[in-house]
Amino acid sequence: MRADDLDPNRNDDLVDVDPYAPTEPPTTIPVYKRNQAPEGLATKRQLRAMGLSRRGLEVVAEVETRGPKNGYLYEIAKAQPVRPMTLAQEYALDRAMAARQTCPKCGRRYYGCLKTSLGICLECHDGTPAHPTSYVMPPAGPKTA
Incomplete structure (x- = not known):
């Protein structure tokens, strides 16, 4: 340490500047x-x-x-x-919704989304009959050769 470092009369003209301080006052909105x-x-x-x-x-x-x-x-x-949806976006959305609306057990696609807690439709879960107007596709029947 030098002797002139402790001199109180010495003026180094140092300024404490915050580089992150905003340069303009904040604007307020109504x-x-x-x-x-x-x-x-x-x-x-x-x-x-x-x-x-x-x-x-x-x-x-x-x-x-x-x-x-x-x-x-x-x-x-x-x-x-709003920009219109492209055919590819529409196709991707339909596939995503089909995954949420189709019962993996019976293959029916319902108009609403299936409960995620069950993972299957109510008819497959506990036998509650589904109204024919509540689903899009009938269940897949047995394949004949």
Whole structure:
């Protein structure tokens, strides 16, 4: 250690700078009560119901909800239409839903998803008869040669 390191009159012009400190002040957005948001703003669910996407949109306001988090509001005028599903996406979605709706034991495909706790339909599980309008395909019969 040098003697001039302890000199209180020495001025090194060092500045303590936080490199992670924000350079601009944080912007605040308005928060509206439930059902009090102005016309022209919508939540992401409302945009989806209108066939619009929030892709590329900035959050312009918030709306208070019953839960711990507020809902974000987007401008309807700047929203773009939802991109249509391609045939490959539609095919993949149908295969995924078929896996959730088809009983592995009897081969019936139901309109609703099967209970994951059972893994099979109620008719195969405990003999509860399924109404004929509740499934798409009839069960596979015995193969004849």
